[in-house]
Amino acid sequence: MSKPFFLLPILPLPILLLPLLLRSGAQAQQQPTTTTPTTAAGTTAGAASTPPAVTIPPAAMQMLNPIKPTPEGLAHAKLIYGYDCSMCHGDNGNGHGDLAAQMKLSLDDWTQPSSLQGKPDGELFYIISNGEGAMPAENGRAKTADLWNMVVLIRSFSKH
Ligand code: HEC
Numbered sequence: 316m317s318k319p320f321f322l323l324p325i326l327p328l329p330i331l332l333l334p335l336l337l338r339s340g341a342q343a344q345q346q347p348t349t350t351t352p353t354t355a356a357g358t359t360a361g362a363a364s365t366p367p368a369v370t371i372p373p374a375a376m377q378m379l380n381p382i383k384p385t386p387e388g389l390a391h392a393k394l395i396y397g398y399d400c401s402m403c404h405g406d407n408g409n410g411h412g413d414l415a416a417q418m419k420l421s422l423d424d425w426t427q428p429s430s431l432q433g434k435p436d437g438e439l440f441y442i443i444s445n446g447e448g449a450m451p452a453e454n455g456r457a458k459t460a461d462l463w464n465m466v467v468l469i470r471s472f473s474k475h
Pocket of ligand 1 (some may be wrong): 395396399400401402403404414415420422423439440442443447448449450451453465469
């Protein structure tokens, strides 16, 4: 008589797990569909025989920095830069971080004003957010306002 009562609390467990199992199955099914456009885009770029440059959407290029630079915002951006960026781009932005040397990356020297000339804020913001080539994406790790503050910080490296 005590047996069914003992089993009762365990019964809901598989029922609760079922939606989770179904969802991971659905995700696995979606994967081929999401990879198809990437392959198609790659083929198109190859056919046009252009170097595999990251295509930044025009709307992203035109984005204007929505934040007002403040000493606090800049200080916080600098803190994140120290954790996530300086190992490649260097403490002062000269592009000679330890990791960049290890990975044999040749990075722009942001202490030279010419290095970022012709690159609008929107482009820098997009690259910082999404990464580019060997560079990892920063969105999801830092807040949007911090990403914009990093754009301001990077431009400040050439102003001594
Ligand atoms: C693993 C090394 C690495 C790290 C870490 C890294 N970057 Fe980069 N970054 C690169 C490389 C490589 C490029 C050039 C990409 C290309 O042109 O293909 C680049 C390009 C850029 C650019 C575009 C302008 C330019 O000079 O080419 C910006 C802006 C930038 N990085 C900012 C950042 C910020 C901010 C962080 C930290 C959140 C960061 N990067 C972290 C390697 C890195």
